[in-house]
Amino acid sequence: MSRNLQPKPPTIKDVAVLAGVSMSTVSRVLNGSAAVQSETAERVRRAVTQLDFVLSASARSLRPGVRSMTWGLLVDAVESHYFSTLIAELDRAAQDHGSTLLVSVTQKEWAREKHLIKEMSSRRVDGLFVVPANGDVLGERSRLSGAPIVYVDRIPSGVVADVVTFDYYKAMAEIVEELWVQGHRRMAFIGGEVDTDPGSRRYAAWNDVLRRHGGTPDPDLVSVGHLVAGTATEAVAGMLRSDRPPTAVVTTTGLLLLGVLRAIALEGADIEAACTEEIDSAFLSPVPLTLVAADFTLLVSNAVELLTARIENAGEPPTTRLLPTGRVRLDPLRSSTLPS
Amino acid sequence: MSRNLQPKPPTIKDVAVLAGVSMSTVSRVLNGSAAVQSETAERVRRAVTQLDFVLSASARSLRPGVRSMTWGLLVDAVESHYFSTLIAELDRAAQDHGSTLLVSVTQKEWAREKHLIKEMSSRRVDGLFVVPANGDVLGERSRLSGAPIVYVDRIPSGVVADVVTFDYYKAMAEIVEELWVQGHRRMAFIGGEVDTDPGSRRYAAWNDVLRRHGGTPDPDLVSVGHLVAGTATEAVAGMLRSDRPPTAVVTTTGLLLLGVLRAIALEGADIEAACTEEIDSAFLSPVPLTLVAADFTLLVSNAVELLTARIENAGEPPTTRLLPTGRVRLDPLRSSTLPS
DNA sequence: CCTTGCCATGGCAACGTTTTCATCCTAGCG
């Protein structure tokens, strides 16, 4: 009969016995929580290395009042452009802070987000960064207790909480404004969900700027609700083949931008494109491109600041921070070799 | 004086009191570990929902023998092309299995990998997926105890363990072979680290195939050790501007492929390109492209299979699995509109 | 020399859960 041979990890007791001291002393050495004679401490440290001992985070976080030195991050979906960047930046920030970052994915489902928040709380994370999903129709989000939460990149509905996000309204407004000034009157809008947060701000900005200039947004040039790049490609291809094609296409996410560029390449169109997110393959664009540059280092430092403050002191009123964005202009590299 | 008002999460005792039963009974209802009268169980469940109670994973995993229903994933770096895909697939697999996935990043540093393995173990994950970093000069990896580990995508050095990776040697060999058959005699090789696992296999394949055909790899056409896209761009641009430019460029990672394509676009070169990873913006390539398609769903299902087997039964000898890859051929979309 | 006080250390309870063991009750059978 084959037993499970996974050797049990050593406990603080094993260390204590090996070092010839009490468990309390080992704990004191490991946490530096009280003075221990240097020779004793050295003996303990030797035992620790010899046994390859690590304190059990589970047992440790059982005690009330102890920080687990762990942060959680819940991302909405891996398709998001900022996914890698956000994890990279937060991981670095956590490391600097001496904490470990645990990541999980909500898949844009509120039920899953709720479950994972509880799951992370039950692991006693000190705090959580959450890219909120939509769908909290019951206002349950406001009743969540447990670890403090800082919402990131998207403004959650139905709850007053700490939020850090970019000023996507302004970002989109500036892009549309600029295109208008350049003379574009037929701009297409390709978006994802426009009734939930970041999409709704972008869509509102697009409408507002066009209206302010007296233009009436042409419904034939608006196509929203895209979840994947493929449908965006079809939508834009259709527009480009129509009687009155757009002279510019504005899109909201990097994922959709790829879909749009695909359509532009397929149709061999020569128009302007713009996006309120960056993509790393932007330089391959066959057409001139304007991108909104969002500094995720800034986002993360703000989020970390808010979370640590909240962990220290839960009483303060919640804050919402709208961070400024930059812009990048790219002309197609191959344009000189294209027939003019 | 502002106190920390973070309300303590309810315990199983609170539920027991509210439901008018003992803690044991609550535990039994929650785990289904023993029969409980249906009416009593119902009362407990009501109390659980009313208090929004969740079992503390920390306290739970303290008991020996209990599964935490948690898996860990340690990724080497977020710049890796497969990063998002791997997390997405593993997250789905974990969810199907009823487990939660916790992700952390080793940043390609062995010290950090070691630390995180212990950290995850101390959180009592049932098992770990690890994309191994290099640098374990002391052979410490083989002495790691704690949760069972399945290494993913890269073959760790100095340890016999469960590994699942793609057959990158064969993938590269096939690509080079095909280019040779097409008549290419001056192929450039742009790679990252070639003395550690997946890079070493790819580099070996490139050399082997060229040698088998009697060709001598031109050192001027080999440039390795690239960590970012920028240096690859410079290297390829240099080659393209030289007296004897390559007629094809083979590269190893998606990150470097972008750098290569940038050089090709900048120089307006008309050559072949190939890569042993996929990128989602491949269709924007200005030149014909051959990509190796790696099915990460397959990778993950194999890894999960190995890990669950290992969790059930630690005694079995370790396995190494080399998974087959596919290939994708892309012709540039705009080629018809380019001057021929 | 005796007392006071501090410093180093050990003992022990508690954290929230699961599980074994014991207890009680009921129903079924002789």
Place this chain on the structure above:
DNA sequence: CGCTAGGATGAAAACGTTGCCATGGCAAGG
């Protein structure tokens, strides 16, 4: 009607850690 078997439930120990309290020793001050 009495006894037993079994099902439902409660009490308590244990998991690994930390912090409070107690203890003992030693130095300094009276």
